[in-house]
Amino acid sequence: MKARTLRRHFKESFKSLGRNRWMTFASASAVTVTLLLVGVFLVIMMNLNQLAESIEQDVEIKVIVDLAADEVAVADLEEKIRKTDGVLDVQFSSNTEELDNMIEGYGDEFGLFKQDNPLRHAFYVKAAEPQQTASVAEKIEAYDYTHEVNYGKGKVEKLFNVLNTGRNIGFVLVIALLLTATFLISNTIRITITARRREIEIMKLVGAKNSFVRIPFLFEGMWLGVLGAILPMVIVTVSYFNLYVLLEPKLQGELFQLLGTTPFIYQLNGLMLFMGVFIGVWGSFMSVRKFLKA
Amino acid sequence: MIIMKKVYKKYPNGVVASNGINVEIKRGEFVFVVGPSGAGKSTFIKMMYREEVPTSGDIIIDDINLATLRNSQVPYLRRKVGVVFQDFKLLPKLNVYENIAFALEVIEESPEQIRKKVNVVLGLVGLTHKSRMFPNELSGGEQQRVSIARSIVNTPKVVIADEPTGNLDPATSWEIMEMLERINARGTTIVMATHNKEIVNTMRHRVIAIEGGLITRDEVGGDYGYES
Numbered sequence: 001m002k003a004r005t006l007r008r009h010f011k012e013s014f015k016s017l018g019r020n021r022w023m024t025f026a027s028a029s030a031v032t033v034t035l036l037l038v039g040v041f042l043v044i045m046m047n048l049n050q051l052a053e054s055i056e057q058d059v060e061i062k063v064i065v066d067l068a069a070d071e072v073a074v075a076d077l078e079e080k081i082r083k084t085d086g087v088l089d090v091q092f093s094s095n096t097e098e099l100d101n102m103i104e105g106y107g108d109e110f111g112l113f114k115q116d117n118p119l120r121h122a123f124y125v126k127a128a129e130p131q132q133t134a135s136v137a138e139k140i141e142a143y144d145y146t147h148e149v150n151y152g153k154g155k156v157e158k159l160f161n162v163l164n165t166g167r168n169i170g171f172v173l174v175i176a177l178l179l180t181a182t183f184l185i186s187n188t189i190r191i192t193i194t195a196r197r198r199e200i201e202i203m204k205l206v207g208a209k210n211s212f213v214r215i216p217f218l219f220e221g222m223w224l225g226v227l228g229a230i231l232p233m234v235i236v237t238v239s240y241f242n243l244y245v246l247l248e249p250k251l252q253g254e255l256f257q258l259l260g261t262t263p264f265i266y267q268l269n270g271l272m273l274f275m276g277v278f279i280g281v282w283g284s285f286m287s288v289r290k291f292l293k294a
Numbered sequence: 295m296i297i298m299k300k301v302y303k304k305y306p307n308g309v310v311a312s313n314g315i316n317v318e319i320k321r322g323e324f325v326f327v328v329g330p331s332g333a334g335k336s337t338f339i340k341m342m343y344r345e346e347v348p349t350s351g352d353i354i355i356d357d358i359n360l361a362t363l364r365n366s367q368v369p370y371l372r373r374k375v376g377v378v379f380q381d382f383k384l385l386p387k388l389n390v391y392e393n394i395a396f397a398l399e400v401i402e403e404s405p406e407q408i409r410k411k412v413n414v415v416l417g418l419v420g421l422t423h424k425s426r427m428f429p430n431e432l433s434g435g436e437q438q439r440v441s442i443a444r445s446i447v448n449t450p451k452v453v454i455a456d457e458p459t460g461n462l463d464p465a466t467s468w469e470i471m472e473m474l475e476r477i478n479a480r481g482t483t484i485v486m487a488t489h490n491k492e493i494v495n496t497m498r499h500r501v502i503a504i505e506g507g508l509i510t511r512d513e514v515g516g517d518y519g520y521e522s
Contacts, residue, residue: 004405020387201383202384205345205383206373207401207448209369212369
């Protein structure tokens with residue numbers, strides 16, 4: 001195909017948007033509504049996922065060291081824990097530090113124990129993957145000089161289950177929403193192209209090759225996608241920036257943090273634009289194909 | 295120019311529209327195809343620009359066998375065969391000039407050539423002054439003239455006309471016939487299906503009569519032969 005012809009298709013697709021302005025409006029509106037839904041839902045899902053991740057990151061194993069362990073044994077144990085498969089980080093906390101923490105947490109009454117500290121040294125261990133916490137704890141429990149290994153057995157498994165189920169439901173919902181969006185948009189495009197089947201018939205009767213008929217429609221599908229994506233991109237961006245400015249100061253120090261605006265919002269915009277263009281082109285391709293076969 | 299050998303066409307619903315037609319049309323001829331409704335005229339015409347494919351037999355136009363022509367080659371055939379329809383088949387959102395130019399754009403003609411050729415045919419059909427008007431702003435006769443202009447802008451060797459005067463009043467019909475006569479005089483073969491007795495009887499060209507999917511009469515300088 002000559003570059004001149006491609007330029008013609010490009011120009012023609014623009015003109016056609018104007019000539020069929022009501023169909024353009026209908027298709028672009030379908031893209032706008034569905035992408036807005038997808039965009040808002042993605043913002044919510046990504047932030048909930050962020051919350052789930054921070055909860056998971058908070059899960060740690062507390063290894064209480066046996067009283068019989070001397071300094072060398074404690075150092076050995078630390079080394080062993082550090083080399084254990086699946087361990088990301090190990091922090092040592094002496095019995096003095098443990099008591100300080102207790103006083104800080106429960107009150108000065110515990111200061112009495114400073115004379116004769118009953119607490120033991122401890123290690124705080126983080127698993128590389130939060131889901132591995134239980135298996136890492138099990139391995140550490142078998143080492144010499146571990147008095148007790150504590151990670152909230154039972155509760156952590158339940159928490160992970162809830163988070164995983166939540167993630168899976170969110171994932172299924174996003175996919176379902178995307179499929180619905182694809183169906184809705186391609187159907188609208190199909191209706192608008194059906195209204196133009198006579199145009200396609202005439203093009204073929206005067207000797208147009210299938211590619212000559214198809215390409216302007218594909219360009220048109222692309223513009224519909226771009227036009228339809230603009231409004232959702234603007235709405236989601238402006239709303240999220242405002243929400244971030246409003247909520248971020250109030251969430252300081254809280255477990256739940258909003259995802260930062262950059263690069264998140266740009267990635268989301270890129271995704272919405274890509275989805276709009278993809279669905280527009282795909283919808284046009286499928287619809288025109290039907291008439292080119294006939 | 296056009297050769298049909300034992301052309302048989304049976305539709306999926308069992309109707310046989312062509313029952314072994316044999317015919318030869320020479321370069322530069324003007325042929326009327328007549329017959330009652332449902333006799334197989336339309337199928338005969340449609341097979342010539344491969345809107346319909348014969349069930350068996352051969353149709354050869356300018357050395358191309360349409361029966362064995364691959365779908366991907368059909369556009370190239372249609373560029374050699376101009377077609378004029380009863381309902382004009384113009385693109386409603388393109389103006390007169392653009393409708394005619396479209397037939398040249400599909401063959402990727404240069405913009406200068408498109409301008410030159412479209413202006414020539416616009417002059418030929420007498421519509422230069424209406425080139426910026428849209429089909430719905432034209433009379434039926436004018437729309438048919440645009441359709442004729444589009445069919446000849448590629449300088450095809452054959453023009454196939456399927457009841458081109460079917461939607462027009464008698465005076466306009468004669469205008470269209472004069473135009474087709476002029477195109478024929480330049481050496482273009484014309485095959486025209488019609489129900490217009492007066493035109494056939496006045497013009498006295500070759501007449502092919504089709505009934506029940508068979509050629510029942512093939513007469514040079516013949517008349518219509520039916521009550522219209």
